Amino acid sequence: MLVNTQSPTPPRLDKLRVDHLKDPLALPVRSPRFSWQIAPGTNRDTTQRSYRIRIHRREPGDAAGPLAADTGEVASPDSVTVRVPGFVGQEGADYTWTLEVWTSDAARLTSGGTFGIGIGIESTSWQAPWVEPEQDTVIAEGPLGLSPQAAEAGKPVLPLRDRLHPPRFLRHGFWLEKRPIRARLRITSQGVHQPFLNGSPVGDEVLAPGYESYHRSISVMTHDVTRMLAKGPNVLGVILGDGWYAGRISFLGRSAQYGDRLRATWQLELTDPDGRTHLILPDEGVLSSRGPIDWSDLFIGERYDANAEIPGWDTTDFDDTDRTLWKPSRTVPVTVPLTPFVGEPIRRVAELPARHVTSNSVGETIVDFGQVLAGRVRMRVRGEAGTTVRLEHTETLDSAGSFVNNIHGVNKDQVDEYVLAGRPDGETWEPLFTFHGFRYVRLSGYPGTPRPEDFTAVVISSDLEPTAAFTSSDHRLDRLFANTVWSQRANFLAVPTDCPQRERAGWTGDLQIFAPTAATLMDVASFLGRWLGNVRTDQRDHGGIVPNIVPEPPALAVLEDDGSEFAQITAAAGWGDVITVAPWELYRHYGDIRFLAENFQAMRDWVNFQTRDAAALQPERLRGVHLSGEQAARHELLWNGRLHFGDWLAPSTLAGYLENPADAVMIAPRLTSELVGPMFQARSLDLLASTADILGEHAIAHRSRDQAAAVRDAFASEYISPDGRISPALQGVYVLALAFDMVPASLVPAATDRLVELVHAADDHLDTGFLSVPYLLDVLWENGHPELARTLLLQDTPPSWLYEVKMGATTIWETWRAIHEDGSVEMASMNHYAFGCVVDWMMRRLAGIQLIEPGYRAAAIAPDLDGFLDRCEAHVDTPYGRLATHWERHRHGAVLTITVPVGGRARVVLPPGWALPSGRDDLASGTHVLEIARSHGPDTRSVPA
Numbered sequence: 001m002l003v004n005t006q007s008p009t010p011p012r013l014d015k016l017r018v019d020h021l022k023d024p025l026a027l028p029v030r031s032p033r034f035s036w037q038i039a040p041g042t043n044r045d046t047t048q049r050s051y052r053i054r055i056h057r058r059e060p061g062d063a064a065g066p067l068a069a070d071t072g073e074v075a076s077p078d079s080v081t082v083r084v085p086g087f088v089g090q091e092g093a094d095y096t097w098t099l100e101v102w103t104s105d106a107a108r109l110t111s112g113g114t115f116g117i118g119i120g121i122e123s124t125s126w127q128a129p130w131v132e133p134e135q136d137t138v139i140a141e142g143p144l145g146l147s148p149q150a151a152e153a154g155k156p157v158l159p160l161r162d163r164l165h166p167p168r169f170l171r172h173g174f175w176l177e178k179r180p181i182r183a184r185l186r187i188t189s190q191g192v193h194q195p196f197l198n199g200s201p202v203g204d205e206v207l208a209p210g211y212e213s214y215h216r217s218i219s220v221m222t223h224d225v226t227r228m229l230a231k232g233p234n235v236l237g238v239i240l241g242d243g244w245y246a247g248r249i250s251f252l253g254r255s256a257q258y259g260d261r262l263r264a265t266w267q268l269e270l271t272d273p274d275g276r277t278h279l280i281l282p283d284e285g286v287l288s289s290r291g292p293i294d295w296s297d298l299f300i301g302e303r304y305d306a307n308a309e310i311p312g313w314d315t316t317d318f319d320d321t322d323r324t325l326w327k328p329s330r331t332v333p334v335t336v337p338l339t340p341f342v343g344e345p346i347r348r349v350a351e352l353p354a355r356h357v358t359s360n361s362v363g364e365t366i367v368d369f370g371q372v373l374a375g376r377v378r379m380r381v382r383g384e385a386g387t388t389v390r391l392e393h394t395e396t397l398d399s400a401g402s403f404v405n406n407i408h409g410v411n412k413d414q415v416d417e418y419v420l421a422g423r424p425d426g427e428t429w430e431p432l433f434t435f436h437g438f439r440y441v442r443l444s445g446y447p448g449t450p451r452p453e454d455f456t457a458v459v460i461s462s463d464l465e466p467t468a469a470f471t472s473s474d475h476r477l478d479r480l481f482a483n484t485v486w487s488q489r490a491n492f493l494a495v496p497t498d499c500p501q502r503e504r505a506g507w508t509g510d511l512q513i514f515a516p517t518a519a520t521l522m523d524v525a526s527f528l529g530r531w532l533g534n535v536r537t538d539q540r541d542h543g544g545i546v547p548n549i550v551p552e553p554p555a556l557a558v559l560e561d562d563g564s565e566f567a568q569i570t571a572a573a574g575w576g577d578v579i580t581v582a583p584w585e586l587y588r589h590y591g592d593i594r595f596l597a598e599n600f601q602a603m604r605d606w607v608n609f610q611t612r613d614a615a616a617l618q619p620e621r622l623r624g625v626h627l628s629g630e631q632a633a634r635h636e637l638l639w640n641g642r643l644h645f646g647d648w649l650a651p652s653t654l655a656g657y658l659e660n661p662a663d664a665v666m667i668a669p670r671l672t673s674e675l676v677g678p679m680f681q682a683r684s685l686d687l688l689a690s691t692a693d694i695l696g697e698h699a700i701a702h703r704s705r706d707q708a709a710a711v712r713d714a715f716a717s718e719y720i721s722p723d724g725r726i727s728p729a730l731q732g733v734y735v736l737a738l739a740f741d742m743v744p745a746s747l748v749p750a751a752t753d754r755l756v757e758l759v760h761a762a763d764d765h766l767d768t769g770f771l772s773v774p775y776l777l778d779v780l781w782e783n784g785h786p787e788l789a790r791t792l793l794l795q796d797t798p799p800s801w802l803y804e805v806k807m808g809a810t811t812i813w814e815t816w817r818a819i820h821e822d823g824s825v826e827m828a829s830m831n832h833y834a835f836g837c838v839v840d841w842m843m844r845r846l847a848g849i850q851l852i853e854p855g856y857r858a859a860a861i862a863p864d865l866d867g868f869l870d871r872c873e874a875h876v877d878t879p880y881g882r883l884a885t886h887w888e889r890h891r892h893g894a895v896l897t898i899t900v901p902v903g904g905r906a907r908v909v910l911p912p913g914w915a916l917p918s919g920r921d922d923l924a925s926g927t928h929v930l931e932i933a934r935s936h937g938p939d940t941r942s943v944p945a
């Protein structure tokens with residue numbers, strides 16, 4: 001007999017967080033909230049009885065300072081975003097917090113952490129000016145519109161060397177009488193920056209401060225540089241590049257969209273051993289020069305000439321007296337609000353070695369990294385001085401294995417160049433201020449024979465913690481899951497973007513569609529909370545309209561005069577609705593009511609805009625048509641008079657895409673706008689009502705609910721026939737109507753039948769676009785067709801999810817046929833996360849992890865035991881801890897292992913015909929192994945005995 005010799009492990013505290021962050025240095029609020037988890041050890045059914053939080057001022061030198069707040073022992077199971085009453089931190093100060101927790105197993109657990117409060121929250125405490133180094137003004141270039149004529153006219157003619165300027169290298173020398181015991185560098189830029197102190201890089205951030213609505217406020221990065229300073233002379237170096245502020249961005253690929261002069265500002269806050277504090281601020285004496293980087297643009301790429309390096313430029317023994325090289329700066333007052341950066345910065349999050357370097361039949365040298373990603377290549381090379389190596393990036397090859405550019409547009413080059421210094425031992429280079437969307441690199445000019453080990457793909461992304469996993473007996477689904485994670489990683493880069501190569505823009509619709517999946521796969525609380533701040537500020541200028549792209553560069557206003565149909569879409573259903581959907585999803589996933597409170601007014605403004613716009617605009621087909629009083633009243637209620645993106649990229653609307661993509665993509669908008677408008681209007685009204693209830697605004701909740709009901713009645717009368725038909729007969733239209741409760745109960749069976757007919761007519765394939773795809777499988781499942789939902793998921797001919805997996809995709813494609821069966825490549829992105837939203841469905845319906853109460857405080861585990869999988873294993877790292885399930889079928893039943901975090905509960909829900917051991921359907925914390933039996937006879941399929 002085996003004896004369990006392992007001693008039981010006691011519970012312990014884990015993952016202490018302050019406003020979702022681990023030991024943050026500079027929070028943007030003065031009264032943060034605290035979260036923690038209890039790792040249960042080997043015990044089951046552990047619960048938290050009470051907690052106590054004490055906050056102490058943290059003195060420079062890390063000594064514990066006076067007590068700033070003490071909750072006393074609070075009898076409560078709460079452990080997520082817990083407030084400390086009465087605590088209001090001081091701007092710029094540091095704190096420690098100690099946590100004590102008493103559990104039901106009579107344990108007393110202790111742990112602690114640190115946090116700092118940033119500056120510029122309520123006061124205008126920023127004292128430094130902008131430093132504007134000597135520079136050539138960035139040339140505003142790129143098309144001024146979307147039409148082919150505008151694009152043609154905007155095509156740059158000058159060679160890159162004449163139209164791009166080198167990043168500036170700034171030197172700020174200063175003298176310290178004493179070595180400080182506390183030093184904080186707060187720094188930001190109009191442009192992107194990389195700081196150095198005394199010759200070493202500061203921090204591991206990439207492309208700081210990231211992308212945001214720079215004309216409204218700019219985030220300040222805070223670094224602890226206590227150990228980097230010396231008594232005597234010191235030098236702060238800063239490299240400053242165009243970045244999103246002045247470089248080429250967005251679908252127009254136009255430069256200088258926020259400004260055309262690069263600037264940086266910083267404050268060094270120092271505390272001496274005697275406790276005295278002082279500030280070092282930059283002034284005109286900051287010197288700047290050009291360095292080895294000839295240019296660096298996010299889209300175009302970077303060119304680096306190693307012969308022009310300036311050894312020691314950021315150190316104290318460097319001679320900067322040559323005024324022909326090192327020029328003084330101008331200072332300019334800071335007028336835009338500077339606020340603490342919130343959340344995780346962009347970092348190098350992974351490295352992938354090259355898989356192969358091959359020569360193809362047309363003589364190209366291709367480096368393959370095996371994975372589509374966002375990042376850049378670090379290269380090792382040895383050769384003669386002056387040799388230029390060129391790296392051209394792409395996501396795919398053509399059917400013959402040759403380099404092909406699948407990204408159209410002006411300034412979307414994605415080309416890096418490196419000029420060798422000719423060092424005998426070789427040289428290593430990685431660009432600084434650019435990134436690309438790619439899997440392959442076409443290499444030219446490389447001296448000698450390139451070997452895979454000389455090339456590494458450096459993956460960059462906002463450094464978000466992954467929070468989910470999925471594996472199953474069907475490895476294709478595992479790949480689909482992994483592809484979605486890769487697409488999220490590539491596109492959650494400063495802001496949520498559509499794609500990391502062509503537009504790299506914060507398209508609101510893409511995020512609206514993907515928000516539930518995003519919050520399942522990674523901890524996006526701070527990241528999306530920060531971006532929603534930009535959504536709110538960019539909304540202000542538009543009378544409640546949420547722009548289609550956030551951040552919305554002011555230069556995008558040029559589109560107002562653009563003749564194209566696409567540019568007419570200025571307020572879009574399912575795009576602007578991100579302001580109701582995303583806060584709600586964040587609240588659901590993280591249990592943090594602040595997401596609702598912060599966005600409530602913006603939600604109301606958006607819904608009020610929809611209401612006003614509904615009254616003002618009638619569908620074009622009805623303009624001038626006489627309507628009955630009732631009909632006219634209905635149309636005044638319905639938000640149906642605008643052109644939207646509609647069920648964007650629905651497959652059957654895309655015939656002709658290969659020949660003329662720009663025209664093909666407008667078919668779905670034309671066909672579906674009148675219907676998607678009111679459907680999203682009803683959905684946003686529902687979300688506003690639920691939010692209002694939670695915030696105690698019951699009158700608003702009431703009104704919104706009534707209005708939603710009126711919109712639904714009007715919609716049903718106008719658009720749903722007595723036999724449950726809706727025109728146009730597209731799957732997406734039925735899916736949204738059923739998902740958003742637009743169909744009166746009596747007509748749901750008929751509308752479902754119609755949807756099922758449409759799916760069958762498409763040979764059991766999906767025909768859904770952006771807006772409807774998140775709901776397709778749920779609508780079928782919930783309305784009695786789980787088998788058809790499974791069939792759609794398993795299709796591997798296009799359009800389907802597994803087609804792209806079969807074709808070797810490593811990320812999620814923008815279109816369902818981005819690569820055709822014959823290998824021809826569409827002008828489409830290979831890295832658009834929107835259609836990856838199906839993995840959220842896989843987590844809920846196959847693995848069976850379902851969120852019931854905000855923060856997963858209550859969950860359901862509903863495994864798909866009757867489906868095609870024999871085995872599935874998945875987890876979600878919830879705010880309370882890991883919620884995991886593993887199930888495996890055998891001939892007479894299944895074994896289901898469920899882990900529930902402390903503070904959560906899980907209800908087990910099995911399909912009919914499966915029986916749980918009695919009393920095991922409501923599980924508290926710990927790991928539970930459940931033997932479940934089939935009550936309807938043995939499984940006849942070939943599953944393990």
Ligand code: BGC
Binds near residue numbers: 507509510645
């Ligand atoms: C983007 C999308 C975006 C769309 C608007 C495209 O060009 O890549 O993902 O949402 O435009 O429909």
